Each structure stands twice: as C-alpha cells, then as structure tokens.
Amino acid sequence: MNKFLIAAVLATAGALSTQAQAKLQVFACEPEWGSLVQELAGDKIDVDVATSALQDVHQIEAKPSLIAKLRRADLTVCDGAELEVGWLPMLIQQSGNQKIASGAGSFMAASQIVTLEKPTQLDRANGDVHPEGNPHVQMDPYRMLTIAKALDARLAQLDPANAAAYQQRFADFSTRWNAAIKRWTAKAAPLKGRNIVVHHNSWIYLTTWLGMHEIGSLEPKPGVPPTSAHLASLIDITKSSHTLAIVRAAYQDPKASNWLSEHSGVTAVSLPFTVGGDAQSKDLFGLYDSTIDKLLALTKSPSP
Amino acid sequence: MRRSLLTVCVMFALAAPVFAATPPTQKKIQQLEARIKALEANAAAMQKQTADALAALQATRAEVEQIKAHQDTAIAAAQTAPAESAAIAAAPPQTAPAGANGNAFNPAMSVVLNGAYAHGSLDPDRYYRAGFALGGGSGPPAQGLSIAESEVALSANIDEKFYGQLILTAQNDKSQDHIGVENAFIETTALPNGFGVRAGRFFSDIGYLNSHHAHTDNFYDRPLAYQAFLGSQYGDDGVQLRWLAPTPIFLEFGAEAFAGNNFPSGGAAHSGVGVYTGFVHAGGDIGDDTSWLAGLSTLHSKAKGAEDGFSGDSKLYLADGTLKWAPNGNLKDGGVTLRGEYFVDDRNGLYTAPAELQLGQSAFDQTWNGQRRGGYLEAVYRINRTWEAGYRYDKLWADRTGPYASEFDPSRNSVELSWLNSEFSLLRLQFSRDVPNPFNVDNILTLQYQVALGAHGAHAF
Ligand SMILES: [Zn+2]
Numbered sequence: 211m212n213k214f215l216i217a218a219v220l221a222t223a224g225a226l227s228t229q230a231q232a233k234l235q236v237f238a239c240e241p242e243w244g245s246l247v248q249e250l251a252g253d254k255i256d257v258d259v260a261t262s263a264l265q266d267v268h269q270i271e272a273k274p275s276l277i278a279k280l281r282r283a284d285l286t287v288c289d290g291a292e293l294e295v296g297w298l299p300m301l302i303q304q305s306g307n308q309k310i311a312s313g314a315g316s317f318m319a320a321s322q323i324v325t326l327e328k329p330t331q332l333d334r335a336n337g338d339v340h341p342e343g344n345p346h347v348q349m350d351p352y353r354m355l356t357i358a359k360a361l362d363a364r365l366a367q368l369d370p371a372n373a374a375a376y377q378q379r380f381a382d383f384s385t386r387w388n389a390a391i392k393r394w395t396a397k398a399a400p401l402k403g404r405n406i407v408v409h410h411n412s413w414i415y416l417t418t419w420l421g422m423h424e425i426g427s428l429e430p431k432p433g434v435p436p437t438s439a440h441l442a443s444l445i446d447i448t449k450s451s452h453t454l455a456i457v458r459a460a461y462q463d464p465k466a467s468n469w470l471s472e473h474s475g476v477t478a479v480s481l482p483f484t485v486g487g488d489a490q491s492k493d494l495f496g497l498y499d500s501t502i503d504k505l506l507a508l509t510k511s512p513s514p
Numbered sequence: 515m516r517r518s519l520l521t522v523c524v525m526f527a528l529a530a531p532v533f534a535a536t537p538p539t540q541k542k543i544q545q546l547e548a549r550i551k552a553l554e555a556n557a558a559a560m561q562k563q564t565a566d567a568l569a570a571l572q573a574t575r576a577e578v579e580q581i582k583a584h585q586d587t588a589i590a591a592a593q594t595a596p597a598e599s600a601a602i603a604a605a606p607p608q609t610a611p612a613g614a615n616g617n618a619f620n621p622a623m624s625v626v627l628n629g630a631y632a633h634g635s636l637d638p639d640r641y642y643r644a645g646f647a648l649g650g651g652s653g654p655p656a657q658g659l660s661i662a663e664s665e666v667a668l669s670a671n672i673d674e675k676f677y678g679q680l681i682l683t684a685q686n687d688k689s690q691d692h693i694g695v696e697n698a699f700i701e702t703t704a705l706p707n708g709f710g711v712r713a714g715r716f717f718s719d720i721g722y723l724n725s726h727h728a729h730t731d732n733f734y735d736r737p738l739a740y741q742a743f744l745g746s747q748y749g750d751d752g753v754q755l756r757w758l759a760p761t762p763i764f765l766e767f768g769a770e771a772f773a774g775n776n777f778p779s780g781g782a783a784h785s786g787v788g789v790y791t792g793f794v795h796a797g798g799d800i801g802d803d804t805s806w807l808a809g810l811s812t813l814h815s816k817a818k819g820a821e822d823g824f825s826g827d828s829k830l831y832l833a834d835g836t837l838k839w840a841p842n843g844n845l846k847d848g849g850v851t852l853r854g855e856y857f858v859d860d861r862n863g864l865y866t867a868p869a870e871l872q873l874g875q876s877a878f879d880q881t882w883n884g885q886r887r888g889g890y891l892e893a894v895y896r897i898n899r900t901w902e903a904g905y906r907y908d909k910l911w912a913d914r915t916g917p918y919a920s921e922f923d924p925s926r927n928s929v930e931l932s933w934l935n936s937e938f939s940l941l942r943l944q945f946s947r948d949v950p951n952p953f954n955v956d957n958i959l960t961l962q963y964q965v966a967l968g969a970h971g972a973h974a975f
Binding site for chain 2 (some may be wrong): 264303307432461
C-alpha cells in the first residue's frame with residue numbers, strides 16, 4: 211500500500227518536473243527585454259514580464275507575485291547596472307532560486323556593453339548614482355544588437371536542445387534590425403544636432419546615437435523629483451537654445467514638463483521609453499518607430 | 515601623442531560624418547581596436563595591471579565609441595562588419611577586480627541612524643496598561659531626546675551555498691548605551707525546490723511586522739498588540755525551515771524552533787528549545803494597481819518565569835493582511851497601504867509574582883488560564899515622492915479574570931506625517947492618543963529622523 215503511494219507520488223513529481231522542464235522560463239525585469247527575448251525565442255520559452263511601461267522601474271514594490279514568478283524562472287533578463295537594486299536582489303533572495311541568483315541564469319543587459327555616464331565620484335549627494343554607468347541602454351540600436359547576440363548565446367547555453375532555433379531566430383532578427391537601423395538613421399537625420407531637455411537622464415543612449423544634445427534635466431539630480439526652483443532655472447536655457455522638445459517617459463508625471471513647456475514655449479512630449487509605452491510601441495521595432503516619429507513631428511511644427 | 519591622434523580622429527569624424535567609414539577612418543578605428551586588443555592582452559599578461567593602463571583602455575574605447583556615434587549612415591551602410599558591435603560590447607575587465615586589495619570581499623555594509631524627540635503628557639512612572647504587563651520593549655516611548663535605534667548591518671554570500679548577515683544595534687536606555695546583536699544568522703542559498711534553512715539569531719517570520727526591522731515601519735512605535743504579546747518584536751536564537759510552493763501565487767510555508775530566551779517565553783528550563791512557530795504567507799496581484807499579502811501564524815511557548823511572571827504553555831495565533839493600491843503600482847508616487855493584524859493569546863499555566871511583590875510566601879501566585887486578544891489597523895496614504903500620511907488604530911482586549919484581570923480594554927489612536935527627502939532619509943511627526951487604563955490618557959508627540967547609508971537596501975513588500 212505504502213509502496214504504491216510512494217510510487218504514485220514519485221510518478222507525479224516526475225511528471226511535474228518534466229513538465230516544468232518543457233520550456234525555458236524567462237523572467238524579464240522590463241518590457242524591452244521581454245520583447246527582445248520574445249524576438250529571439252518565440253514560443254520556445256515562457257516569459258514573465260515583471261514591470262510595465264507605465265511603471266518607474268527604479269522604484270518597484272517587491273510584490274509577492276514577483277517572488278512566485280522568480281521561483282519558477284530559469285533565466286532573468288534585466289537592465290542591470292543597479293537599476294533594479296532596490297527590489298530585484300531582495301526578490302531573488304526570497305525566491306530561494308539559486309539558478310537566477312548569479313551565473314548563467316542571470317543576464318544583465320548593461321554588462322554586455324560599454325555603458326555611458328560612468329560616474330567618477332560615488333556620492334549619494336549627487337542623486338541616484340549608478341556606479342556602473344547609465345542603465346537605460348534600450349534606445350541605442352547598436353547596443354541592442356550586441357545585447358541580443360549575447361542573450362541569444364545565453365538562451366542556447368541554457369536550452370541547448372533549441373540552440374539551432376535560437377541561432378536562426380537571431381539571424382532573422384539581426385537582418386530585420388539592421389535594415390531598420392538603416393531606415394531609422396536615415397529618417398532621423400533632421401534630429402541631428404537638435405537640443406532636448408529631459409525629465410530624467412534616461413535618453414543618453416538615444417541622443418548619442420542620433421547626434422542630439424541633452425541641455426538640461428527636470429530632475430535637479432538624477433532620481434531627485436523636480437523642484438519649482440530648479441524648473442524655473444531651466445526656463446532661459448530652454449527658451450534660448452532652439453530646443454526641440456521637453457522629453458519625458460510614458461511613466462513620468464507630466465506636470466513638470468508641462469510647466470516648463472508653458473513657461474518656455476517649447477513643446478513637451480511623452481516618448482514610450484519601452485515597449486508598451488504608447489499604442490504604436492507593440493514591440494522593439496514599434497518602440498523605435500514611435501520614438502523617432504514623435505521627435506520628427508516636432509521638427510515640422512514651427513519652433514519658437 | 516595618442517590623445518592628439520584621437521582628437522584628429524574625432525574631428526575628422528565630426529567634420530565628415532558621411533565619409534566616416536571611408537578607408538582612413540576605418541583604418542584608424544582598426545588601429546584603435548588593435549590598441550584595445552593590445553591593451554587587453556597586456557593587461558591580462560601583467561595581471562597586476564595599473565590603473566593607468568585601464569584608464570587608457572577605457573579612454574580609447576570611449577573615443578572609438580564617440581567616433582562611431584557620429585558615423586550615422588556610414589555605420590548603417592557598413593552594418594555587415596562585425597567590428598561594429600565589438601566596439602560597444604563590454605570586454606571582461608570592465609572594472610578592476612581589485613585582487614590586490616584585501617577589502618574586495620568585504621560584506622555589503624549599511625548603517626541605519628535613527629533618533630527622536632518624544633514627549634508624553636503622562637508621567638512614564640505612572641503609566642500602566644490595564645490587563646497587560648509592561649517591559650521588554652513595551653510601554654510609552656522614552657521621554658525627550660534619544661537615538662531610538664541605530665544599527666549597522668553586514669551581509670554577504672559566504673560561498674556558493676550560504677549567505678550570512680550580522681546586525682548590531684545601538685540603543686540608549688536610561689542613559690546607558692546598549693550594543694545588541696539583533697541578527698546573526700546564516701541561510702542556505704542553494705537548496706532545491708524552494709526550500710530554505712536559516713540558523714542563528716533572527717526575527718521570527720510570524721505575522722507581518724515581526725520579521726520587519728523597525729526602520730521600515732510606517733509609525734514610530736510598534737502596535738500595542740506587538741508590545742503586549744511579543745515584547746514589540748520576537749527575535750531569538752533558533753532555526754527556520756521555509757518552503758516556497760511552486761504556485762502561480764506567492765505561497766510560503768515555514769516552521770521555526772527557538773531557544774525561548776525572550777518574551778513571551780523565558781527561562782532555560784526547557785533545555786534550550788522552548789518556542790515553536792509555524793506560518794503560512796500568501797500573496798498576489800489584483801490587476802495592475804493592487805497587490806496583497808496575507809498570513810496565518812502561531813507561536814507556542816513553554817515558558818518558565820517569563821517577564822510577565824508566566825510559567826506554562828502559551829499559544830499565540832496571528833492573522834495578518836496587507837493591501838497596497840497605487841495607479842499602475844507606482845506606490846512611491848501616490849497610493850494607499852492598508853494593513854491589519856489580529857492576535858489571540860492563550861495561557862495555560864501559573865503566575866508567579868515578581869520578587870518585590872512576594873511577601874514571604876508566594877501570596878500572589880495563582881493559576882493563569884485565560885485568553886487575551888489584540889490587533890491594529892493602519893492606513894498610509896502616500897501623497898507623492900515626498901510626503902506620506904498615516905493613521906493607525908490599536909486595541910487590546912484584556913482578560914476579565916486571572917493575574918492581570920481587567921474590565922478595561924486599552925486602545926490608542928495615532929496619526930503620522932512623513933517627509934521623505936529621498937529613498938534614504940525621512941523625518942516623521944507622529945501624534946498618539948493612548949488610553950492605557952481607565953484613569954489616564956497619554957498624549958504622545960514624537961519627531962523622528964531616520965536615514966540609511968551605505969549599501970542600497972531593499973524594502974520587502
Ligand atoms: Zn535612471
């Protein structure tokens with residue numbers, strides 16, 4: 211009797227574990243990585259995306275639902291560079307899942323590339339300082355390609371049975387992506403040399419790629435909410451610099467950028483920032499299309 | 515010399531972006547990349563690479579980066595060249611591994627500083643709580659200026675299987691400094707299937723607040739029920755086994771065994787293992803805006819001469835619930851946290867009066883069989899990044915018979931307003947109207963600062 215019970219339990223456990231091994235479980239911290247891994251793996255994997263484009267990923271609540279998702283993950287794909295430091299390490303610890311704590315199961319996008327804005331001085335008096343550089347890497351298509359390649363290799367490493375499929379999908383993605391880069395770069399030519407004021411320093415990779423210039427930030431220091439005194443100090447430079455736009459991400463409160471827009475005459479614009487940030491940004495291609503279209507539209511309207 | 519060469523490259527690239535991929539620049543890029551490779555090889559060979567070599571490597575990389583950034587269409591045209599991504603791909607030695615430095619493996623260190631001014635309208639010497647003993651972290655806050663509880667936390671992975679944490683606290687009690695060991699435990703990190711084991715000194719995972727450090731609380735002091743039934747917070751030397759179920763919602767089970775040195779237990783007559791606990795926590799999301807966490811816990815103790823004079827079996831049952839609501843879950847920008855916990859405390863044993871009350875024989879000794887209850891409800895409204903306001907209602911239900919018999923049930927209302935300058939610092943003003951017994955009201959005002967420095971901490975849900 212007991213033997214039957216044990217056999218039944220073992221059989222069930224075996225069935226459950228093979229079922230669990232059927233597909234690689236990926237936990238994407240941000241929508242851009244959910245989208246990228248989807249491009250590279252399609253239905254070979256299951257993806258949980260932890261956050262949405264309408265959330266501030268610097269400040270995520272360590273929700274119990276995320277612990278449950280990390281418990282079953284084989285791979286986490288995140289920005290890294292300490293962007294998720296306030297919530298991810300604690301969640302991983304609570305999940306007790308060693309696979310994703312470090313090593314092959316932990317993929318940090320910012321570690322695959324050279325980051326910009328690496329601080330020379332680490333002092334929190336300078337705001338929310340990221341020792342490994344600016345973590346908002348998703349708006350540079352070249353870096354994205356490098357990251358995609360590294361991520362594809364990681365997928366193949368963790369799931370060798372599907373390695374050929376991952377390789378083939380990366381080849382397909384990189385062809386489409388390179389074609390898109392050509393299209394985006396040509397289309398964005400009028401943006402070159404233009405100045406923007408940003409809400410948070412999350413656009414440096416985009417501006418570096420397109421040859422744009424960031425002339426001010428609504429946050430007095432990275433991560434410090436805009437103050438009225440600081441906004442007032444931006445009026446003159448915004449007015450006098452032939453500024454294209456005051457740029458915020460979809461998740462950011464429009465109050466500050468609208469205020470500066472009213473006082474400087476420069477249009478405030480909300481850019482998607484990540485997949486799902488607006489109706490057009492259904493995937494990475496849509497994200498770039500929408501971002502460039504929204505900025506280009508402003509070059510056509512009469513500037514002050 | 516190298517700088518000027520690079521400057522020329524950059525200027526060339528800036529001046530003629532369209533032709534940037536023409537042979538001369540391409541050649542220079544190749545040269546620069548060759549230099550990167552050389553520097554890398556050099557660094558690898560030398561092992562003890564100097565900071566200069568690394569800086570030069572970084573600088574060269576940055577220059578290449580800049581040239582590429584301005585190549586625009588040229589790069590797009592030359593997309594097939596694999597060199598493109600090589601320049602922005604991170605080389606392994608991004609930062610120096612600091613092998614020569616003995617501090618490289620130092621644990622993450624963080625410091626919490628906490629101080630307060632408190633004023634209660636009632637003389638602390640005249641304060642008593644009808645139906646409940648005071649002491650062991652319960653009672654009104656210390657009057658005047660004090661460092662409430664400041665602490666130093668050290669933590670790190672020990673190896674591939676263990677994690678360790680040590681937290682030392684500094685407290686001032688009646689002008690005496692106390693350094694205490696709040697946490698000193700090791701924990702497994704590599705057990706399969708969601709299991710975890712912890713051993714050492716730690717706060718029990720029963721209820722919601724018990725495992726949370728006081729500096730993450732929404733109010734200056736712990737709820738009355740925590741004070742009455744757990745001496746504010748139950749931590750002890752023990753072991754814990756946890757299991758996280760493989761379910762779509764968060765579902766965690768756990769059991770603990772503790773020495774039983776601290777209230778509500780006490781005495782070592784139980785051969786060093788006197789407290790057993792069990793708990794289950796569950797949590798999940800309701801749409802994008804709402805998350806919840808709930809739990810049921812129990813703590814069984816075989817006490818011998820506990821702080822409240824109890825010897826015998828005590829059973830404590832707790833139910834806790836937390837609900838957080840914020841548009842799109844962005845709680846730091848505005849939202850509401852609701853929390854409540856409910857306690858039932860069952861005693862079956864003997865009461866022994868404290869020595870100073872004993873008149874020759876144990877005149878006050880008596881059997882203690884009874885039940886007391888307590889709970890609190892709190893609501894915290896996060897107004898924006900900078901401001902937060904909260905209200906809490908506390909209630910205790912005394913036993914009508916037994917050594918602490920009382921017809922009166924203590925209660926308290928508290929409101930707080932917090933100014934959060936950043937994730938790392940806050941000032942909190944709190945007013946409490948405490949009615950501890952039928953004859954007194956204590957109006958308590960506290961102004962508190964609380965800061966965290968060092969390693970970036972993370973707050974549990
Ligand atoms: Zn940021």
